[in-house]
Amino acid sequence: MATSLHAHVVEHLGSRIVNGQIPRGSIILAAELEAKLQVSRSVIREAVRVLAQCGLVTSTKRVGIRVLGPEEWNPYDTQVIRWRLASEQRGAQLRSLTELRISVEPMAAELAAEFAPEAMRKELLLISAQMNHYGRQGDLRRFLELDIRFHCLVLAASGNEMFANLATPIAAILRGRTELGLMPERPHEEALAWHQSVAESISHLDALGARRNMESIMRRTHNEICSLWDGAPRVFVDPNTKK
Amino acid sequence: MATSLHAHVVEHLGSRIVNGQIPRGSIILAAELEAKLQVSRSVIREAVRVLAQCGLVTSTKRVGIRVLGPEEWNPYDTQVIRWRLASEQRGAQLRSLTELRISVEPMAAELAAEFAPEAMRKELLLISAQMNHYGRQGDLRRFLELDIRFHCLVLAASGNEMFANLATPIAAILRGRTELGLMPERPHEEALAWHQSVAESISHLDALGARRNMESIMRRTHNEICSLWDGAPRVFVDPNTKK
DNA sequence: TGACACCAATCTGTGCAGGCATAAAAATAA
DNA sequence: TTATTTTTATGCCTGCACAGATTGGTGTCA
Numbered sequence: 001m002a003t004s005l006h007a008h009v010v011e012h013l014g015s016r017i018v019n020g021q022i023p024r025g026s027i028i029l030a031a032e033l034e035a036k037l038q039v040s041r042s043v044i045r046e047a048v049r050v051l052a053q054c055g056l057v058t059s060t061k062r063v064g065i066r067v068l069g070p071e072e073w074n075p076y077d078t079q080v081i082r083w084r085l086a087s088e089q090r091g092a093q094l095r096s097l098t099e100l101r102i103s104v105e106p107m108a109a110e111l112a113a114e115f116a117p118e119a120m121r122k123e124l125l126l127i128s129a130q131m132n133h134y135g136r137q138g139d140l141r142r143f144l145e146l147d148i149r150f151h152c153l154v155l156a157a158s159g160n161e162m163f164a165n166l167a168t169p170i171a172a173i174l175r176g177r178t179e180l181g182l183m184p185e186r187p188h189e190e191a192l193a194w195h196q197s198v199a200e201s202i203s204h205l206d207a208l209g210a211r212r213n214m215e216s217i218m219r220r221t222h223n224e225i226c227s228l229w230d231g232a233p234r235v236f237v238d239p240n241t242k243k
Numbered sequence: 244m245a246t247s248l249h250a251h252v253v254e255h256l257g258s259r260i261v262n263g264q265i266p267r268g269s270i271i272l273a274a275e276l277e278a279k280l281q282v283s284r285s286v287i288r289e290a291v292r293v294l295a296q297c298g299l300v301t302s303t304k305r306v307g308i309r310v311l312g313p314e315e316w317n318p319y320d321t322q323v324i325r326w327r328l329a330s331e332q333r334g335a336q337l338r339s340l341t342e343l344r345i346s347v348e349p350m351a352a353e354l355a356a357e358f359a360p361e362a363m364r365k366e367l368l369l370i371s372a373q374m375n376h377y378g379r380q381g382d383l384r385r386f387l388e389l390d391i392r393f394h395c396l397v398l399a400a401s402g403n404e405m406f407a408n409l410a411t412p413i414a415a416i417l418r419g420r421t422e423l424g425l426m427p428e429r430p431h432e433e434a435l436a437w438h439q440s441v442a443e444s445i446s447h448l449d450a451l452g453a454r455r456n457m458e459s460i461m462r463r464t465h466n467e468i469c470s471l472w473d474g475a476p477r478v479f480v481d482p483n484t485k486k
Numbered sequence: 487t488g489a490c491a492c493c494a495a496t497c498t499g500t501g502c503a504g505g506c507a508t509a510a511a512a513a514t515a516a
Numbered sequence: 517t518t519a520t521t522t523t524t525a526t527g528c529c530t531g532c533a534c535a536g537a538t539t540g541g542t543g544t545c546a
Contacts, residue, residue: 005501006292030526040502042285045527049249049289053296061526062510075405076319096405099350107346115477152482159477162318162339167482234358234402239395239410248528273499283529288499304499305537 005039009047010079012037017056017067018083024069028057033065054080071237081169085176091229094176097169098225102218104166105151108158109210113202116157121203124153128199135187143187144178150195154214157202173225182225191220248282252290253322255280260299260310261326267312271300297323314480324412328419334472337419340412341468345461347409348394351401352453356445359400364446367396371442378430386430387421393438397457400445416468425468434463
């Protein structure tokens with residue numbers, strides 16, 4: 001048993017709700033769970049509290065534990081993202097995250113050029129140099145890890161904690177992209193050059209240049225992976241009716 | 244007692260941790276809480292689970308409940324945002340959210356122009372017309388509510404659930420701005436025109452126009468409220484050392 | 487003497503079982 | 517329809533046993 005009991009219950013219920021095995025509107029009784037999962041009430045209750053925090057369920061007296069629909073799920077919760085990536089909503093989740101990346105990273109580069117501490121600027125230069133090296137060599141494994149470090153570092157160097165916090169899901173996207181074989185055999189020269197230009201612009205406090213070059217990276221990234229989700233339907237929730 | 248017991252404990256501890264009354268690294272014992280807050284273990288434990296989910300604490304055997312630092316807090320959790328807005332980090336929180344808005348809303352407008360359902364396009368036109376009306380009249384209360392509906396609807400019309408989910412904190416920003424008297428007596432003509440242009444561009448499926456006009460709104464918005472946080476220090480967390 | 491590995495005591499969260507209180511849905515009566 | 521009672525599942529409390537991490541002591545060896 002790797003982790004705690006209640007974490008298992010969270011995982012069990014959360015993954016099933018997100019992938020649709022337990023549809024929206026279902027009513028679960030704590031007593032049923034107690035019997036089915038062979039755990040005590042306290043474990044169930046703590047798990048339900050956590051799931052309620054992610055917006056997956058609500059628990060009300062006399063009715064039980066009601067499963068909520070996707071509009072209520074917290075799309076920034078790391079567990080919810082993980083579960084969605086492992087479900088049929090994988091495409092929609094990748095699209096949302098990528099669109100968010102495309103929006104945020106150019107701004108992050110701009111802010112990094114303005115505010116990043118010296119050490120981070122230097123590290124970005126170093127990483128981009130290594131990306132050039134291993135990229136030209138065709139060492140995709142090393143390149144991937146450097147790519148992840150690069151983008152996460154730009155996000156952190158923006159000094160915006162909301163940006164920095166996107167590091168984990170963005171790393172997941174980048175890993176997924178190479179695992180799925182969506183990367184070319186060796187990175188394009190342009191892409192290498194853009195990464196280096198971003199690092200140099202940030203080093204030279206050139207906010208506009210940093211933004212422009214990051215935008216170029218984002219455009220190419222988008223083109224490379226948007227095929228993953230052409231099927232996935234978009235979800236429109238009218239904010240008036242929601243609450 | 245308005246809400247549930249454990250929600251009170253979450254509120255009590257969460258607000259105190261975020262505003263610094265309980266500093267990073269503090270060790271809290273469940274038994275102490277039980278005595279101090281006069282609630283039972285089960286309540287404490289469920290509250291701690293929720294707080295752990297937000298990244299405010301970790302709970303380990305033999306040591307107790309350890310309070311974590313701001314790098315660990317989930318900056319997208321609505322409660323964390325609320326607590327931060329009510330604390331001395333208010334400026335930093337406003338800045339983060341505004342930078343995120345500036346990044347996201349132009350893209351949201353672009354996507355809305357491409358994908359929004361007809362009903363939402365029409366409603367945007369309606370709202371922008373009403374904004375013109377009440378704006379010119381100087382009815383700031385009505386204007387504020389329309390402004391909120393407008394921006395939240397654009398986010399929803401993007402069909403990106405991560406964008407749509409930013410509605411609540413963005414509404415909080417907009418409300419805060421007028422409550423603090425940062426709005427001019429009556430909205431600028433330019434701002435009214437830009438909102439209308441966004442709505443029209445989206446109606447005409449003009450993605451680029453929607454983006455450009457929304458960018459104009461964002462630029463002005465930023466200039467109007469960036470004075471709120473010139474003091475607040477940026478936080479840079481090296482992603483390598485974090486974990 | 488001092489460094490290091492090993493073991494036992496202790497402390498605190500984790501999980502279990504069962505009890506009563508309470509709120510809200512459903513059934514019943516007016 | 518409206519008001520009242522009944523039903524029932526969660527909310528909350530408590531006592532107990534267990535697991536695992538820290539701490540300190542013990543013994544061995546250099």
